[in-house]
Amino acid sequence: MCGIIGYLGDREATPILMESLKRLEYRGYDSAGVAVLADGAGADRRTSVTKSETKVDVLIEKLQANMPTGKLGIGHTRWATHGKPTYVNAHPHTDCHQRIYVVHNGIIENFAELKSELEAKGHEFTSDTDTEVVPHLIEANYKGDFLAAVRAALKRLRGAYAMAMFSTDDPELLVGARLNAPLVVGLGEKEYYVASDITAIIPYTKRVLVLGEGEVAAVTPLGPQVYTLDGHTVKPKLIHVDWDVTQAQKGGYPHFMLKEINESSEAVANAMRGRLTDDGAVSFREFDVPDEDLKKYREVLLLGMGTSLHAAMIGEQVIEDWAGIPARAEDASEFRYRRPTFGKHTLGVVITQSGETADTLVGLHQAKERGALTVAITNVVASSAARDADGAIYLNAGPEIGVASTKTFLAHLMSLYLLGLRLATVNGRVSLERRDEIVKALRALPGQVDELLARNKEIAELAHRYSKYRNFMYTGRGLGYPVGLEGALKLKEISYIHAEGTTGGELKHGPIALLDDQFPVVAICTASSTKDKMVSNVHEIVARNAPVLALITEGDKSLDGVATDVFEMPEVEEAAAAILNSVMLQLFAYHVAVELGQNVDQPRNLAKSVTVE
Ligand code: F6R
Numbered sequence: 001m002c003g004i005i006g007y008l009g010d011r012e013a014t015p016i017l018m019e020s021l022k023r024l025e026y027r028g029y030d031s032a033g034v035a036v037l038a039d040g041a042g043a044d045r046r047t048s049v050t051k052s053e054t055k056v057d058v059l060i061e062k063l064q065a066n067m068p069t070g071k072l073g074i075g076h077t078r079w080a081t082h083g084k085p086t087y088v089n090a091h092p093h094t095d096c097h098q099r100i101y102v103v104h105n106g107i108i109e110n111f112a113e114l115k116s117e118l119e120a121k122g123h124e125f126t127s128d129t130d131t132e133v134v135p136h137l138i139e140a141n142y143k144g145d146f147l148a149a150v151r152a153a154l155k156r157l158r159g160a161y162a163m164a165m166f167s168t169d170d171p172e173l174l175v176g177a178r179l180n181a182p183l184v185v186g187l188g189e190k191e192y193y194v195a196s197d198i199t200a201i202i203p204y205t206k207r208v209l210v211l212g213e214g215e216v217a218a219v220t221p222l223g224p225q226v227y228t229l230d231g232h233t234v235k236p237k238l239i240h241v242d243w244d245v246t247q248a249q250k251g252g253y254p255h256f257m258l259k260e261i262n263e264s265s266e267a268v269a270n271a272m273r274g275r276l277t278d279d280g281a282v283s284f285r286e287f288d289v290p291d292e293d294l295k296k297y298r299e300v301l302l303l304g305m306g307t308s309l310h311a312a313m314i315g316e317q318v319i320e321d322w323a324g325i326p327a328r329a330e331d332a333s334e335f336r337y338r339r340p341t342f343g344k345h346t347l348g349v350v351i352t353q354s355g356e357t358a359d360t361l362v363g364l365h366q367a368k369e370r371g372a373l374t375v376a377i378t379n380v381v382a383s384s385a386a387r388d389a390d391g392a393i394y395l396n397a398g399p400e401i402g403v404a405s406t407k408t409f410l411a412h413l414m415s416l417y418l419l420g421l422r423l424a425t426v427n428g429r430v431s432l433e434r435r436d437e438i439v440k441a442l443r444a445l446p447g448q449v450d451e452l453l454a455r456n457k458e459i460a461e462l463a464h465r466y467s468k469y470r471n472f473m474y475t476g477r478g479l480g481y482p483v484g485l486e487g488a489l490k491l492k493e494i495s496y497i498h499a500e501g502t503t504g505g506e507l508k509h510g511p512i513a514l515l516d517d518q519f520p521v522v523a524i525c526t527a528s529s530t531k532d533k534m535v536s537n538v539h540e541i542v543a544r545n546a547p548v549l550a551l552i553t554e555g556d557k558s559l560d561g562v563a564t565d566v567f568e569m570p571e572v573e574e575a576a577a578a579i580l581n582s583v584m585l586q587l588f589a590y591h592v593a594v595e596l597g598q599n600v601d602q603p604r605n606l607a608k609s610v611t612v613e
Helices: 013-027 056-065 111-120 133-141 146-155 245-249 256-262 264-272 307-323 358-369 384-388 407-426 432-453 456-466 480-495 531-542 574-595
Strands: 003-009 031-037 047-052 072-078 100-108 159-167 174-179 184-187 191-195 207-210 215-220 223-228 237-240 299-304 327-331 346-351 373-378 391-394 471-476 498-503 521-524 548-553 565-569
Touching: 003 013, 003 100, 003 159, 003 174, 003 215, 013 031, 013 056, 013 072, 013 191, 013 245, 031 056, 031 100, 047 056, 072 100, 072 159, 100 133, 111 133, 133 146, 133 159, 146 159, 146 174, 146 215, 174 191, 184 223, 191 215, 256 264, 256 574, 264 407, 264 432, 299 307, 299 358, 307 327, 307 346, 307 407, 307 480, 307 574, 346 358, 346 407, 358 373, 358 384, 373 384, 373 407, 384 391, 391 407, 407 432, 407 574, 432 574, 456 565, 456 574, 471 480, 471 531, 480 498, 480 521, 480 574, 521 531, 521 574, 531 548, 548 574, 565 574
Parallel strands: 299 327, 299 346, 346 373, 373 391, 471 498, 471 521, 521 548, 548 565
Antiparallel strands: 003 072, 003 191, 031 047, 031 072, 100 159, 159 174, 174 215, 184 191, 184 207, 207 237, 215 223
């Protein structure tokens, strides 16, 4: 997600903001901006805002050419969510009178209703961002006390935010606030920082206060005071960090891949944020097709490559099951050479994390030419896929630096589930009770992912034992099949161990010939509808002496004494299990690769974005 930095101290703010933004650029690089409050009193005290609609370097050039002076400032590097990466959408954002300046990381879920309310009161908006409601809302609540106005405004926000802000009326007050997004306050010598992560401030201080959920830091030259939204004082946690910049960018994790797997619960929550109401209504801001129109689409074509193709295969099953419409997932690179039968009653869903995969873009163009309505599910706002498709569903997962896709795969699954739910609703294919069940299951996922991540050590121990094998088979049925294919892909691409996937049924039609005591099988046996069949498959595998690592539902004893290892998963909806099982298999692959000493973040022969066919 975006990177934010705020500074208040006795040095010039601009050079510090520039350096910090450079270090934060790994969090997002769509656009950048700073606001610096000039020293002086009365009319001399003006705020200088500098923005770039592209990378931080361009912002730095502008600042170097025209360096604003002042000891209070805020800065931002953006990973676009609401609104394209343009100059007006770049942060900081301000109120109607350019008195209040805000930078924000996160998503304000209820920004549309707040914006209408504020517009009705006469507030004028200039950007497409969700963030801009914040300075206006603070302005609407301002009665001479900036901090009180901030607290009153924040109480109205739903969603996720980490913010830094100031008001020209309070030249010695820098305010930071957080909810569902991290924020730290750095303590220097007569200077203070507010930052979205420690990376921004690591060269300046090792002493950092970590804000809790729903807390607000009021930073003055006397130091920071931390409050709840109700104004009660709290004592924040003080930590000492001794990381270098690279360690800090990785959040203290040894690899980006592990950091990104650990961001899965946030990615899953962000893919849902602002899109799913408690009663199961789904809406996508950039794919806003009225129910009556959406109903006309009689089939769904899902295109993707690699990990995104596996997401498509899961989407295919879920859409068919929930919405009752024929759905098919296709390898986009093959699709273009066929003469497939589809047309204007087809909804073409293009799945691409980067939005730039050449094979997938060709498929998208072909689908469009044939008259299909197209939507790109992508992590990159204004990417080629997002631009070329009729609509976009953004993952909002934040940048993924590890070459192997992890958190974006999970965000893709969540986005496809929401699309499935929307199609099911418009087609009248889902009862209210079933919809409630699905919504409950999806909403519970971020917490369940966190519980699973807490079992990292258990998974590392399994990986340690299995890392001696040179071949792996992954098998499952239903959603467990593409989950297995993705597990195998993760393992092979980062550990260079041969791994393949097959359905439980297909196993005995050929692949079983490979198995022996040196060829372990990862068996996904959590799906209740096919579990018994998978249990029989595991018996067949064990009869060939192959070691079996089975993922089963907790409390299920059917593989005790049969599988070599059993990893218990919570009992959840099958769609939810696909997410949880995938997180487990990502961690498993990660630990195997680390055991083998491989470069997990940059595996050989691979690139993050494959822009050639
Ligand atoms: C594997 C991986 C690749 C990509 C594929 C498509 O970990 O990342 O298989 O999934 O190259 O990329 P996107 O999703 O950007 O279209």
